[in-house]
Amino acid sequence: MPHRIVHMLRAARGGGRRPVMLAIAGDSAAGKTTLTRGLVRCLGADRMTAVCVDDYHRYDRAERAGKPFTALHPDCNHIEIMEQHLQLLSLGEPVLKPVYDHSTGRLVRPELVRPRDFVIVEGLLPLHTAMARACFDITVYLDPPEDLRHSWKIDRDCSRRGYTEQQVRAELTRREPESAAFVRPQRRWADIVVRFAPVPGRPGPLSAELLLRPTIDHPELAPVIAEAARHQRDTALHLRLHRDTDGRPVDALHVHGYVGSDESSIVKNALWDRLADRPGLSAEALGKVGDAGTSDPLAITQLLLLYHLLEARQTGEVRALA
Amino acid sequence: MPHRIVHMLRAARGGGRRPVMLAIAGDSAAGKTTLTRGLVRCLGADRMTAVCVDDYHRYDRAERAGKPFTALHPDCNHIEIMEQHLQLLSLGEPVLKPVYDHSTGRLVRPELVRPRDFVIVEGLLPLHTAMARACFDITVYLDPPEDLRHSWKIDRDCSRRGYTEQQVRAELTRREPESAAFVRPQRRWADIVVRFAPVPGRPGPLSAELLLRPTIDHPELAPVIAEAARHQRDTALHLRLHRDTDGRPVDALHVHGYVGSDESSIVKNALWDRLADRPGLSAEALGKVGDAGTSDPLAITQLLLLYHLLEARQTGEVRALA
Missing domain, CATH: 3.30.1360 (Gyrase A; domain 2)
Structure with a gap:
């Protein structure tokens, strides 16, 4: 079971030298970026590295148009490279991360990511495989009611990604079977x-x-x-x-x-x-x-995650082998 | 010494499961691609993976224009990512390799490289570090007389990369100190x-x-x-x-x-x-x-390299720890 080797390697590195890894999984527009942004700003960008694993798309937008699945499908993503990069980051090694440009739908020049003390990994499928899960100290799944998530996605994609409401609704319908099959099952692997x-x-x-x-x-x-x-x-x-x-x-x-x-x-x-x-x-x-807005429940959620990040950093403990 | 760990991991994998790794190092236009192409065609693309480590440029052509070094300098390349990818390939793992487009001088979408039975790694600096060298079964350095290499580079860069002879000669002069400091010292690490x-x-x-x-x-x-x-x-x-x-x-x-x-x-x-x-x-x-041309000395050189590739594949032996 290779994921156990990652557990052991991470434990052997000790708390002071390996980054604390937090996963934030959830469907499109579930609030991952909002939750992440406050944590990065609170801890400071010099101590925190944020990675979005939706950059590991195997196909660009034009290529996906001819495929029988959406961007949510594991086959539409370089899952084994995502696993490999999560392992490397969790051991304190840098990676050359692919970059997907949401504004153009194209895969562009990759970027060097060097893990700092804390690494937040957010995206659609960070908890999809046992190997990926083995890389995290703390795992979170964002689970808003579907109607609320749909309205968030319509707001965002219409205002910032140039889609019409009708297009976003059609895409949500098209994605629903893959959300059910691949995204939502990750809920069971979350600590929170x-x-x-x-x-x-x-x-x-x-x-x-x-x-x-x-x-x-x-x-x-x-x-x-x-x-x-x-x-x-x-x-x-x-x-x-x-x-x-x-x-x-x-x-x-x-x-x-x-x-x-x-x-x-x-x-x-x-x-x-x-x-x-x-x-x-x-x-x-x-x-x-x-x-402009603020939310006390969001702040309290972020404080709880900060508690876990800082505890893991201080104690250097790796979660129980699971 | 982390490169010893790579030696041990490769030895532990056994001959049947890990790729045989051949490095072909040498300066620009030293004949690396010509030597490589015949080996790939002879063994067949289904058994052979060819990787050029000059793709690991840290800067594109426009960015390099403002730097105090040429593309030959290790600081101009993601050497630690090159090392990481060579380790992964040598253990049979795929990598998402960066891609440098020589025709435009730009870094573009990376590509998935899955190591087959044989991996040829050619480029300017594949033998620059102990960690990189630890990944190879066979190492080659191409060492033509400088005047011959210069004429090859002028022929190629003028006919296929759109430069004038004067531009190529100026670039050769500009690169000479870094050729001497970083490329030519790799000769001492070559088996052949x-x-x-x-x-x-x-x-x-x-x-x-x-x-x-x-x-x-x-x-x-x-x-x-x-x-x-x-x-x-x-x-x-x-x-x-x-x-x-x-x-x-x-x-x-x-x-x-x-x-x-x-x-x-x-x-x-x-x-x-x-x-x-x-x-x-x-x-x-x-x-x-x-x-159109053929060269018997080239064919004999390729046969000698084929001998080593096939022997390493058959015996599964890793070179002596050095």
Whole structure:
């Protein structure tokens, strides 16, 4: 099982010398870039490398037009090269990463990527194979309700990629079988499943539900929740034991978007105080949505991921062999 | 010493599963492509992968114009990525190789290269580092007299790359310090140094001098030479013990271009009979120069390299740790 060799090599390198690897998987327009951007800005670009594995397209847009699958299909991507590059990055080695230009739909000159202390890998299929999964310390799957994701994709592709709403809807329909077959199954491999969604009957900003699987050690959240509860009735945070759709037990952390910013701040500050290596971090970068908006549930999600990144960096621990 | 790890990994893979790796190093227009092309055609493209490491340029032509070095300088190339890709190919893994378009001087879409049974790696700097050298079973350096190489480069660059003779001569002058510093020192790492040159006072086709270093086991040539000598006075082949410019002992094999094709054929047939795995080979592909010319010394050089490729494939032996 070659992926075990990667686990062992990474463990042998020790915590101080190998990068901490975070995967953020999810379908098109699920919010990967928004989540990633705040983490990069908070930790600083000099400590953080962000890689999008959608650059590993095997075909450009013109070539894909004649193929029986969409860009979501593993056969449409250099999966074995993606695996190889993830292994190299996870061992601290640089790679010459391919580059797909979304504005022209063409594959262009590759770029040198040298892993810094932290590497975020986001994209459609970063958790598709056991070898790829073996390269990560922390794995996240973004799982918004499909109707919300569709509206996000229509907004983005119409405003920034020059498509009409009708074209985007047709593409979503065309992609649906491959989303179901290849993208969504990655949810089961995530340490944290993040779902931004409105809460029925509660208007206002989106809330977040975070499924925290016992595959990694999460921070002790009970004291945070207790602290928040001392200050108000309607707390920003709830933690509930939950049985996942596959029957496995998980903690479900509810981060409410409808509470006031004062209440959210108590939770944010408490999580901030638990970060292993705060000096040099930029708290203002967290929770930014688009050019102007902010979201406390997003900020709290990012703080939880920062906690895991900094813990992994400090302890140098590799996740349990799985 | 990481290059020892590559030696060990390659040895552990065994002969049947890892590709046989041949390096052909040499300066611009030294004859690398001519030598390579005949080997690829003889073995067949389905068994042979050819890679040019000059594709690992860090800068395109426009960017190089502002740099204090030429394309020959290691700093002008992704040497660490070249090393990484050579390691991967030598272990049988595919790579996504960068591509430099000589006609436009631009870096373009990379291409997937999957190593077949034999991998020929040619270019300016394939033997520049210990790590790169560790990846090869057989190493060749092409060492024509500089005046001959200059005339080859002028012919090629004027007829096929759109330069004037004056431009090519200026570029040769500009490159000379880096040729001396980085390209020519690779000669000492070659198992075989090939020098195509005219013999003074002997008109006609070029002869070849092949320095055969005892770093690999060469075929027994004495019987071949004896067989040729039985048939004529002016044999196509001479083998002489020789002290190299650095004082190290080598065998110098002289392959004369001025003897008739009948005599050369005796040598070619004798070498052909010694090949480990002849079925499927195409002998007609050997010795081709340009579109129409042929050279028996070139054919004999290619046969010697074929001998080493097929022996390495059959025995699975990795060269001595050096």
